Amino acid sequence: MTTQLPPGLQLEKVDERIMTLNVGPQHPGSGHMRLIIKVDGDYIVSCDPDPGYVHRGEEKMAEYRNYIVNIPHLERPVIHDSCNVLYPYCLGVEELLGLEVPERAKYLRVIASELNRCVYIQYWLAIYGIFLGHSTMFMWPAGDRELLIDLLEKITGARVTHAYFVPGGIRNDVPANFEDMCLKRVNYFEKRIKEYAAIFYDNPILISRTQGAGVLSREDAIRLGTTGSTLRASGVDFDLRKKEPYDAYGELDVHSNVLKDGDSYARSKIPWLDMLESCNIIRQALQKMPKSGSVRVKLKPNPKGGNDEVYKRVESGRGSLGCYIVSRSQPEPYRLKLSVGSFRNLICMPYLLKGEKLGNMPAVYWSLNYWPVEADR
Amino acid sequence: MGTATGIIKALNSGIKHLAIKRFTLRYPEQKLKFVGDGYQFDPTTGVGIAGYKGRHMLFHDKCTGCQLCAIACEGVAEAIGMVKVQDEWKHNKKGIMPQIDYGKCVFCGLCVDACPFYALYMTNDYELSSFTKEALIYTPAQLQVKPFVQQDAEIIFDSRGATHG
Numbered sequence: 001m002t003t004q005l006p007p008g009l010q011l012e013k014v015d016e017r018i019m020t021l022n023v024g025p026q027h028p029g030s031g032h033m034r035l036i037i038k039v040d041g042d043y044i045v046s047c048d049p050d051p052g053y054v055h056r057g058e059e060k061m062a063e064y065r066n067y068i069v070n071i072p073h074l075e076r077p078v079i080h081d082s083c084n085v086l087y088p089y090c091l092g093v094e095e096l097l098g099l100e101v102p103e104r105a106k107y108l109r110v111i112a113s114e115l116n117r118c119v120y121i122q123y124w125l126a127i128y129g130i131f132l133g134h135s136t137m138f139m140w141p142a143g144d145r146e147l148l149i150d151l152l153e154k155i156t157g158a159r160v161t162h163a164y165f166v167p168g169g170i171r172n173d174v175p176a177n178f179e180d181m182c183l184k185r186v187n188y189f190e191k192r193i194k195e196y197a198a199i200f201y202d203n204p205i206l207i208s209r210t211q212g213a214g215v216l217s218r219e220d221a222i223r224l225g226t227t228g229s230t231l232r233a234s235g236v237d238f239d240l241r242k243k244e245p246y247d248a249y250g251e252l253d254v255h256s257n258v259l260k261d262g263d264s265y266a267r268s269k270i271p272w273l274d275m276l277e278s279c280n281i282i283r284q285a286l287q288k289m290p291k292s293g294s295v296r297v298k299l300k301p302n303p304k305g306g307n308d309e310v311y312k313r314v315e316s317g318r319g320s321l322g323c324y325i326v327s328r329s330q331p332e333p334y335r336l337k338l339s340v341g342s343f344r345n346l347i348c349m350p351y352l353l354k355g356e357k358l359g360n361m362p363a364v365y366w367s368l369n370y371w372p373v374e375a376d377r
Numbered sequence: 378m379g380t381a382t383g384i385i386k387a388l389n390s391g392i393k394h395l396a397i398k399r400f401t402l403r404y405p406e407q408k409l410k411f412v413g414d415g416y417q418f419d420p421t422t423g424v425g426i427a428g429y430k431g432r433h434m435l436f437h438d439k440c441t442g443c444q445l446c447a448i449a450c451e452g453v454a455e456a457i458g459m460v461k462v463q464d465e466w467k468h469n470k471k472g473i474m475p476q477i478d479y480g481k482c483v484f485c486g487l488c489v490d491a492c493p494f495y496a497l498y499m500t501n502d503y504e505l506s507s508f509t510k511e512a513l514i515y516t517p518a519q520l521q522v523k524p525f526v527q528q529d530a531e532i533i534f535d536s537r538g539a540t541h542g
Contacts, residue, residue, distance in 0.1 A: 136391060144400075147539065154412045157499070163485040172416070173424060203383060294422075295424055
C-alpha cells in the first residue's frame with residue numbers, strides 16, 4: 001500500500017540526465033547564498049535561489065532601540081553603501097518628528113551618498129571582474145576606490161561604516177578645505193574610470209562573454225518588479241533621483257542612464273555609467289552648496305513621533321531602497337521594514353538562468369547587482 | 378571596431394600603467410594623515426567636529442560619572458561599563474568613569490555625541506590589536522593618555538597619476 005505523502009514531503013522524480021548542483025552557500029561564486037541549479041549536460045534546466053544564510057533580524061532589532069541608536073546597526077546590511085542605506089530611514093524619521101533639514105546638510109548628504117555609491121559600485125565591479133576571470137578589473141577598482149574611501153574617511157571619520165546621517169541632518173560639518181580636496185579627487189577618479197572602457201567594457205573578449213547572456217526583456221523587467229541597474233538596463237527609465245527627487249536632488253540636473261539590451265553586458269555597464277553621472281552630480285552639488293550654515297537640527301533626548309506611519313525610498317547603488325516606519329508615540333519605532341533592491345532583483349534569477357550555459361552563471365549572477373547580506377537583512 | 382583592434386587597445390591601456398606611479402600605501406612604513414585630532418562633539422550647538430573615529434580619550438577633570446555614554450552604547454555595542462576610580466573629584470561624587478571594551482566597540486561615536494560635559498573625545502589611534510581579550514579593555518586611566526601617532530602620508534596628484542608619496 002502506498003501512503004500519500006503531504007505536499008512538500010513528496011519525493012522528487014529523478015531524471016538520469018539531470019544533475020543537481022549546489023552553488024554556495026560557501027562563498028565561491030555565489031556570495032552568502034545558495035543557488036540550487038539543475039543541469040542537463042552544460043545547460044541549466046532550472047535554478048532556485050535560496051537566500052537567508054546571513055539573516056540578522058535588523059527589522060526586529062530596530063523595534064527595541066530609539067531613533068538615534070538605530071543608526072549604527074541599520075547601516076550594517078550594506079556597509080559599502082552605508083550612507084544610502086541610512087538615507088530612507090533618516091528621511092522617514094524626519095517626517096515623523098517634523099524636522100526641517102538645513103540647506104547645507106541636504107547638499108552634503110547628496111555628496112556623501114554619491115561618493116558612497118561610487119565606492120559601492122567600485123567594490124561590485126571588482127568582484128564582477130574577478131568572477132569573469134579579469135584580474136586587472138579586480139585590482140583597478142579596488143585601488144581607485146581607495147581615493148574616495150580616503151575622502152569619506154576625512155569627512156565622516158570611518159572607512160566604511162560611517163554612521164554619518166542622522167535624523168535632522170548629518171553628524172558633523174566637513175573639514176576646512178573640503179571643496180578643493182573633493183573636486184581634485186573626483187576629477188582624478190573620473191579620469192581613471194574612463195580608462196576602464198578600453199580594458200573592460202570595449203574589450204571584445206568581455207563582450208563576447210557577456211553580450212546576449214541572460215536577456216531580460218522590458219516587459220519581464222517590469223512584471224518581475226526589478227529595480228535599479230537591472231531595470232534601467234532593460235530600457236525602463238526609472239531613477240528615483242529623477243522621478244521622486246529627495247533632499248537636494250530636485251535642484252540638481254540628474255541624468256539617468258538607460259540601455260536597451262537587457263543582457264549581462266548592459267547590466268554591468270549601467271553602474272559604470274552611474275559612476276560617471278555621480279561625478280557630475282558631486283561637481284554640481286559642490287557649486288550650488290551654501291558655503292556655511294548649520295548642518296544639524298538639535299534633537300531632544302529620546303524624541304517621540306506621533307501615531308503615524310511613513311514610507312520613504314531612495315535610489316541606492318542597487319536600486320530603490322525603501323523604509324517603512326510605524327510610530328506609536330514611543331521613542332522606538334513600532335515597526336520598521338526595509339524594502340531592498342537586492343531582494344527584488346533576486347526574483348528574476350530563475351528566469352535569466354534557465355537555458356543558459358553553466359559557465360555563464362557568474363556573469364549573469366553578478367550582473368544583477370545583488371548583495372546577499374542586504375537581501376537577508 | 379574589430380576584435381584585433383579591441384584586444385590591442387585593451388593591452389595598450391594596461392601596458393601604459395607600467396609608466397604610472399604606484400598608488401599603494403606601504404602601510405606600516407607610511408600612515409595616512411587624518412583631519413584634526415579625532416572626532417569631537419560640541420553639545421551646545423549639537424554638531425560634531427570632523428575627525429577620525431579611533432580610540433577614545435577621556436578627560437578625568439571633566440567626567441561627572443553621569444553614565445550617559447554607557448546608556449548610549451547600550452543599544453549599539455554594550456562596550457562601555459562604568460567602573461570605580463581611585464582618585465577623588467569634586468564634580469564626580471560617585472567616583473565612576475567609563476571603561477571601554479574595544480573587542481565590542483564599533484567606533485560609531487554615539488557616546489561622544491551623548492557626553493554633555495566635553496569629557497569624551499575620539500583620537501586618531503587605530504592600532505589597537507592585542508594578544509589577549511583582556512588587553513582590549515581600556516580602563517579610565519588608560520583612556521586618559523593621549524596617544525602618540527605619526528601619520529603623515531597624503532595622496533599626491535601629478536601628471537603620472539596619484540601616489541601616496
